[in-house]
Each structure stands twice: as C-alpha cells, then as structure tokens.
Amino acid sequence: MTDSNPYIALLKRDLLLAFRSPGQLLNPVLFYLLVLILFPLGIGPESRILQIIGPGIIWVAALLATLLALDTLFRGDFLDGSLEMLALSPRPFALLVAVKIAAHWLLTGLPLLLLTPLLGTFFSLSGHTIGILMLTLLLGTPVLSLIGAIGAALTVGIRGGGALLALVILPLYIPVLIFAAGAVDASVSGLPFSGQLYFLASLLVLAVTLAPPAVAAALRISLN
Amino acid sequence: MGSSDAQSLLSARGLRCVRGDRELFTDLSLSLQAGELLQIHGANGSGKTTLLRIMCGLSLPDAGNVYWQGVSLAENRQRFLQNLSYVGHSTGIKLELSPLENLAFAAALHGEASRMTLQQALDRVELFGFENEPARTLSAGQRRRIGLARLLISPARAWILDEPFTALDKSGIRTLESLLHEHLESGGIVVLASHSPVNLHERYIKALHLLT
Numbered sequence: 001m002t003d004s005n006p007y008i009a010l011l012k013r014d015l016l017l018a019f020r021s022p023g024q025l026l027n028p029v030l031f032y033l034l035v036l037i038l039f040p041l042g043i044g045p046e047s048r049i050l051q052i053i054g055p056g057i058i059w060v061a062a063l064l065a066t067l068l069a070l071d072t073l074f075r076g077d078f079l080d081g082s083l084e085m086l087a088l089s090p091r092p093f094a095l096l097v098a099v100k101i102a103a104h105w106l107l108t109g110l111p112l113l114l115l116t117p118l119l120g121t122f123f124s125l126s127g128h129t130i131g132i133l134m135l136t137l138l139l140g141t142p143v144l145s146l147i148g149a150i151g152a153a154l155t156v157g158i159r160g161g162g163a164l165l166a167l168v169i170l171p172l173y174i175p176v177l178i179f180a181a182g183a184v185d186a187s188v189s190g191l192p193f194s195g196q197l198y199f200l201a202s203l204l205v206l207a208v209t210l211a212p213p214a215v216a217a218a219l220r221i222s223l224n
Numbered sequence: 225m226g227s228s229d230a231q232s233l234l235s236a237r238g239l240r241c242v243r244g245d246r247e248l249f250t251d252l253s254l255s256l257q258a259g260e261l262l263q264i265h266g267a268n269g270s271g272k273t274t275l276l277r278i279m280c281g282l283s284l285p286d287a288g289n290v291y292w293q294g295v296s297l298a299e300n301r302q303r304f305l306q307n308l309s310y311v312g313h314s315t316g317i318k319l320e321l322s323p324l325e326n327l328a329f330a331a332a333l334h335g336e337a338s339r340m341t342l343q344q345a346l347d348r349v350e351l352f353g354f355e356n357e358p359a360r361t362l363s364a365g366q367r368r369r370i371g372l373a374r375l376l377i378s379p380a381r382a383w384i385l386d387e388p389f390t391a392l393d394k395s396g397i398r399t400l401e402s403l404l405h406e407h408l409e410s411g412g413i414v415v416l417a418s419h420s421p422v423n424l425h426e427r428y429i430k431a432l433h434l435l436t
Contacts, residue, residue: 004332004335005332006332006333006335009328009329009332009333010329010332010333013318013321013325013329016320016321016325017318017320017321020320020321020358021320079314080314080315080316080317080318080319081312081313081314081315081316081317082316082318084282084310084312084314084316085310085316085330085333086333087282088280088281088282088305088308088310089305089333089334090302090305090306090334090335091333091335223282223283224282224283224284
C-alpha cells in the first residue's frame with residue numbers, strides 16, 4: 001500500500017479489508033448460493049418448469065443478495081471515523097465514493113456473476129441462456145450497487161436502517177429486474193432482446209454518472 | 225472585515241447551533257492567527273465536538289460562517305481541506321490493517337509530499353516494533369498514536385483535534401505536547417477540545433468555555 005494515487009489506494013484498502021475479515025462479505029454470496037440450490041430441490045426435477053422460472057429466480061436472488069450486501073458498504077467506515085477522513089480529504093468526495101462502490105461491486109456483485117454458470121445448470125438452462133443471463137447480470141448488478149449506495153448512504157446513521165433501506169431501494173430496483181428478466185425471456189423464446197439490453201446499458205450509464213454525486217451528498221447529510 | 229480578521233488563518237463569526245430544542249451556543253465568534261492554539265472547555269454535552277465538526281466543515285451551523293484565510297469555507301473549501309488535519313473521537317483507524325498500512329493510506333489520501341517518512345512518523349509516536357502488527361492487537365492508546373502519526377505526515381497548517389489526550393499515557397501526552405509545540409512554532413494553528421490542561425507556554429493558548 002505505497003501507492004500515491006488515492007483512488008487506487010482506496011480500492012486496494014477496501015479489497016484488503018475484505019480479505020482480512022471475509023465473513024461479512026461472504027454472507028450475500030452464500031445467500032445467493034443457498035437460495036438457488038434450494039429452489040430446484042423444493043420444486044422437483046421437472047426440468048421444463050425449472051427452465052421457465054430459472055432466469056427470474058436467479059435475478060430475484062441476485063437482487064436480494066445485493067440488497068443484503070448494501071448494509072456493509074458504508075457502515076464500517078461510518079463507525080470507525082474513516083468516512084469523516086474521506087469527506088475531509090482534499091480529493092473530490094464523489095470520486096472516492098465511486099471507488100468504494102466499485103470495490104463493493106467487485107466483492108459482492110462479481111462473485112454472483114461468476115457463480116451463475118454453475119447455478120444455471122441446476123435449473124437446466126442452456127449455455128446460450130446462461131450467457132444472456134450473465135450479460136444482464138453484468139450490466140444490471142452494478143446498477144443495483146450504485147442505486148443501492150444512495151439508500152445505504154442515507155440510512156448509514158440510522159440504527160437498524162436495514163428495513164428502511166429495503167423499502168427505499170426496492171422500488172428503484174424494479175426497472176432493472178423487468179428489463180433483465182425480459183431480455184432473458186425474449187432470448188429463450190427466440191425473440192430479439194437487444195432492446196432490453198440497451199435499456200439496461202443506458203440505466204448503467206445513468207447510474208454511473210448520477211449516483212456518485214448523490215451518494216456523496218447523502219453521506220454528507222448522514223455525517224452532519 | 226477587520227484587519228485582525230485578515231491575518232487570521234481560521235476564524236468564525238456569529239456561529240449558532242441548535243440540537244433538538246437546546247441551543248448549544250449562539251453568536252459565537254473566534255479567530256486564530258498563526259502559532260495559536262484554541263482550547264475548548266466545557267462540560268459533557270456542551271457542544272465541544274459539535275463546534276469542532278462545524279469548524280472543519282463536517283456539520284453546518286444554524287447561523288454564521290467559518291472562514292479560512294478570510295474566505296468562507298463555502299467558497300474556499302478545497303484550499304481549506306488541503307490545510308486541514310482532523311483527528312476526531314473515532315480516529316479512522318482500520319483495525320484489520322497495521323499502523324504502517326493505516327498511515328500509508330492516510331498519506332495517499334492527502335497525497336502531498338510529507339514532512340517525514342511513514343517509518344519516521346511511527347517511530348516518533350513510539351510505535352516502533354508495532355508497525356506491522358494489526359491495529360486490532362494494539363491498545364487504545366497505541367491506536368490513538370496512529371492518529372497522531374497522521375498529523376506528522378501531513379503538511380496541514382490547521383489541526384483540529386477532539387479529545388486528543390484520551391487513552392494516552394504520560395509519555396504519549398508528552399509526545400503530543402511536543403508535537404503541538406513544534407506545530408505552533410512553525411506557524412500552524414490548533415483547535416482542540418480537552419478537559420485536561422495543555423502543558424504549553426500560555427502565550428500560545430487561547431481558551432473558549434462553552435456553557436451548558
């Protein structure tokens with residue numbers, strides 16, 4: 001950790017912290033894994049039903065796992081004073097915050113993406129469908145992290161803000177879920193699905209540009 | 225703006241702060257010139273921490289303004305932050321990281337050429353031999369010292385310290401006092417909240433008493 005670039009130093013610090021105390025970050029990934037292992041067991045081995053509901057369930061599980069992970073995004077830094085240190089550094093706070101969200105996605109969003117091929121086979125999904133599913137997750141989960149960060153920033157100072165966070169954030173997640181599930185559905189039925197993917201991509205661009213300043217402002221309010 | 229204000233590095237005018245339905249302070253003004261230390265006294269709950277947070281721009285006052293070199297923080301935030309070192313109640317130390325890693329991150333975040341190497345700073349606050357231990361295994365006083373080492377590596381002129389003597393032993397207190405002395409001698413300013421008297425020549429020290 002001798003980088004002079006503050007953003008790379010922050011990214012490395014957050015990744016290092018996660019690897020030194022992995023418990024909290026494994027929770028959402030474990031949740032995702034367990035839910036998706038239990039569904040096929042509960043529904044039975046009828047592969048046609050699993051193929052139909054699989055993509056939707058995988059997406060809902062990813063969405064809930066992301067929501068579960070959000071609480072850890074700023075909580076630690078808020079409690080030990082690091083967040084004040086970041087807010088009082090001469091660097092643009094929104095950029096530092098964006099780096100934190102990126103680190104968080106690498107630790108919680110990317111593992112979901114990487115586990116999907118394995119879990120897709122539990123639902124008897126074809127290789128092509130799994131590919132589309134991963135593409136929607138690649139575009140969609142960063143949007144979930146970015147939007148969720150706004151809620152996490154607003155509720156970080158509130159004791160037991162987890163339930164509130166879910167209430168605030170879930171409605172905003174619905175468009176992502178609809179377009180992602182729609183793209184996979186369309187691809188399964190052999191229809192064109194690029195429209196939905198473009199929508200997801202534009203949501204991502206929008207979230208990348210607009211969320212960090214909003215998160216920074218929300219954190220300043222929480223610190224006040 | 226008066227001539228004394230023009231020379232002052234950090235000043236505040238007409239500060240008012242209300243928490244709940246309690247008024248912590250109103251029409252509070254202060255000004256610090258190079259080489260001055262302002263010690264804020266007051267009972268628990270009298271608003272010391274709140275005042276410090278307002279002085280460094282973390283909290284907003286209900287009225288009034290804080291000025292850095294005569295320009296309000298709203299317009300001068302960037303230059304002020306380049307010149308600010310704040311060590312709050314929670315010091316921003318990551319327990320999973322070693323003192324050296326904690327300090328390296330603080331240095332990268334501030335990003336300017338530091339006055340001494342990280343190792344020198346840790347030696348100065350008597351953490352020699354502990355630099356690679358996880359901070360979790362260190363005592364409260366030793367964690368506090370990592371925060372002090374952060375002051376040493378930053379070129380900031382304004383130090384804002386919340387209860388900096390907490391958990392420090394006698395030699396730690398002496399180290400901090402000598403750091404404060406050197407900082408004031410080199411033209412820096414310090415605002416600190418503390419219950420214990422600061423053992424420095426009185427020509428450096430200004431006092432502010434907050435009443436409940």
